[in-house]
Amino acid sequence: MFKQKNYTSKALEKEYMFQHPGVRTVSKIKDAAMNKHGVVLEERLAEEVLKHVVVNPKMKIDDFSNYKEYTEVINAAYSFISGQDEDGEEDDHKQGGSSQES
DSSP: OOEEEEEEOTTTOOEEEEEOOOHHHHHHHHHHTBOTTSOBOHHHHHHHHHHHTEEESOOOGGGOSOHHHHHHHHHHHHHHHHTOOOOOOTTEEETTSOSOOO
């Protein structure tokens, strides 16, 4: 039932699969990524996104050898789960049902 998206990075043209983990988990990701002053910390956000959103390949921050690739993938994955992802490409799909309604 969770929405998924295939994503190809522009930096290295590597393929990733994002999966929306559900609204509650998105809230937890956002909360976990902030410090006590409400400032989003890059490393914490990346760890949470890689843990809960990037499902293929499973990666950790240290697995990236290119900072541009790393920031691009994290930003794209976060945009996807937060609803800021504007592209409606045909590779977006929902498991268990059609994305088109009459």
